Every structure is written in C-alpha cells, then in structure tokens.
Amino acid sequence: MQRRPILLVMSPPRTERVATPRVPEVKPFRGWAAKAVDFFEGIELDNSKAYWASHKGVYESDVLGPMESLLEELAPEFGEGRVFRPYRDTRFSADKSPYKTNIAAHNHNGYISLSSTVLGVGAGLYMPSADQLARFRTAVANDRTGDELVRLVVHLRKKRIEVSSHEVLKSAPRGYPADHPRIELLRYKGITAWREWPVGPWLNTARPKRRIVDFLHDVRPLRKWLDSNVGNAQTS
Numbered sequence: 001m002q003r004r005p006i007l008l009v010m011s012p013p014r015t016e017r018v019a020t021p022r023v024p025e026v027k028p029f030r031g032w033a034a035k036a037v038d039f040f041e042g043i044e045l046d047n048s049k050a051y052w053a054s055h056k057g058v059y060e061s062d063v064l065g066p067m068e069s070l071l072e073e074l075a076p077e078f079g080e081g082r083v084f085r086p087y088r089d090t091r092f093s094a095d096k097s098p099y100k101t102n103i104a105a106h107n108h109n110g111y112i113s114l115s116s117t118v119l120g121v122g123a124g125l126y127m128p129s130a131d132q133l134a135r136f137r138t139a140v141a142n143d144r145t146g147d148e149l150v151r152l153v154v155h156l157r158k159k160r161i162e163v164s165s166h167e168v169l170k171s172a173p174r175g176y177p178a179d180h181p182r183i184e185l186l187r188y189k190g191i192t193a194w195r196e197w198p199v200g201p202w203l204n205t206a207r208p209k210r211r212i213v214d215f216l217h218d219v220r221p222l223r224k225w226l227d228s229n230v231g232n233a234q235t236s
Contacts, residue, residue: 027065027069028069028073029066029069029070029072029073029206029209030066030069030204030205030206031066031202031203031204031205031206031207031208031209032062032063032066032114032203032204032208033062033203033204034201034203034204035058035062036062036063036066036114036203037116037199037203038058039055039058039059039062039063040063040101040102040114040115040116041116042055043055043099043101044101044116047097047098047099047101048098049098052098052099059086063103063114064083064103067083067103067105067112067114068083070105070112070208070209070212071083071105071107073209074107074209074212074213074216075107077213078107078108078109078110078216079107079108079109080107080108081105081106081107082105082106082107083103083104083105084100084103084104084105084106086099086100086103087099087100088100101115101116102114102115109123109216109219109220109223110122110123110212110215110216110219111123111126112212114199114203115199116199117198117199118196118197118198118199119196119197119199119203119208119211120194120195120196120197121194121195121196121211121212121215121216122192122193122194122195123192123193123215123216123219123222123223124190124191124192124193124219124222124223124226125190125191125192125226125230126166126190126192127166127189127190128189128190128230128233129233129234131233131234132230132231132232132233133189133190135229135230135231136188136190136191136226136229136230137173137176137186139225139229139230140182140185140186141176141180141182141186145225145229146182146185148225149182149185149191149225150182150185152221152222152225153185155221156193156218156219156222159218160195161193161194161195161215161218161219162193162194162195163191163192163193163194164188164191164192164194165188165189165190165191165192166189166190166192167189167190168187168188168189169187169188169189170187171187172186172187173186173187191222191226193215193218193219193222195211195215197211
C-alpha cells in the first residue's frame with residue numbers, strides 16, 4: 001500500500017504588535033485667552049500652593065499650552081524653544097512666594113514673557129561672562145565695529161525697540177577714557193533689545209505671533225553683530 005505524502009503547512013511567524021508612542025498634539029497658536037491674564041492676576045493676589053493646585057488646569061490649557069504652540073510654530077525659522085519652569089528659586093530670596101507671576105520661554109533667537117500686564121520679547125547679550133564682556137567692549141571701542149553697533153542701536157530705537165543693559169556702570173570701565181565717543185555703550189555690561197505691549201483683547205488673536213516675529217526679524221542684525229564680535233562664553 002502506497003503511503004500518501006504528509007504536507008506540512010507552515011504559518012508565518014507571529015509578530016508582536018508594538019504600540020507606537022503617541023506624540024502629544026500641539027494645537028495651532030491662536031493667542032492667549034482672557035483666562036491667561038486672569039490666572040496671573042489671581043496668582044499675584046494669592047501666590048500659594050492652594051491657588052496653584054486649584055488653577056493648574058487653567059495654567060496648562062490657557063497659559064502653557066499656547067506658549068508651547070507658539071514655540072512650535074516659531075521653531076522652523078528661529079530654532080527650538082523651551083519654556084521656563086513656573087517655580088521660583090527662593091533659596092536666597094527674602095520673598096518665599098513659590099510661583100512666578102509670568103510665563104517665560106526662549107529659543108535660539110530671543111526671549112518671550114507674558115504676565116498679567118504685558119507681553120514682552122527680547123534678544124541680545126544678557127549677563128555676559130567676563131570674556132564675553134571684554135570682547136564686547138573691545139568691539140565697541142573699535143571705530144569700525146563700534147560705529148556699526150551705534151547705527152544698529154539708532155535703527156532699533158527708531159522702531160520703538162528699547163536698547164539697554166541690565167546693568168550700567170556709573171563711569172567708564174577700566175582702561176577706557178571717559179570722553180570716548182561711544183562711552184554710553186562702553187558703560188553697558190551687555191546689550192539687550194526689548195519690546196513690550198500692554199495686554200488686551202488682541203492677545204486672543206494671531207497678533208502676538210506677528211509682533212514677536214517682526215521683533216525677531218528687526219533684531220537679527222544685532223544678533224549677527226554679537227555673533228561676529230562677541231560669540232559664546234569660553235568654557236574652562
């Protein structure tokens with residue numbers, strides 16, 4: 001009797017399904033609603049853990065959410081951004097209020113801040129290291145690069161952009177004459193450009209983004225000057 005061949009049908013190997021991690025959806029930036037301003041007005045009056053806990057949802061949806069959306073939309077042109085933590089460092093402060101009364105963020109080109117009163121945006125050289133400050137002063141004292149900076153500052157101020165420094169010496173820095181033609185800039189311990197606008201219904205529109213983008217475009221020559229003449233802080 002002839003035996004029939006046995007056919008073995010092999011099933012394809014089973015593959016385990018790997019769950020694709022969900023990327024949090026970032027909503028398009030539509031501005032900040034009035035709830036954001038209300039949140040900061042409230043925390044100015046009651047800067048407590050109890051207030052924060054009861055209003056954390058408002059912070060996340062109406063304050064933090066729009067800022068993250070804004071940074072996402074600015075990133076292709078101005079670089080990735082980061083939001084600063086809302087908690088104050090109270091270790092060396094007499095004021096032990098635990099929370100900041102604004103939300104702030106930065107990217108490679110500037111700094112953005114929203115409080116109960118203003119939306120502000122800034123850029124420049126803030127609190128430079130000793131080597132950066134030395135290079136800044138050298139460039140200011142040089143006739144070619146110093147005159148270029150003066151023209152940039154005049155141009156920015158004509159656009160209603162404030163140009164200043166977080167700290168200004170009362171007299172000329174050591175090694176520079178008091179009658180130097182650019183003594184105002186030599187007394188600066190850094191240089192920053194800043195523009196701010198009072199809060200209002202316009203915050204809940206696309207205008208905040210447009211104003212921030214316009215500012216970052218306006219200060220681009222200043223940033224280029226700083227990159228060319230000052231650069232990053234030296235690491236030890």
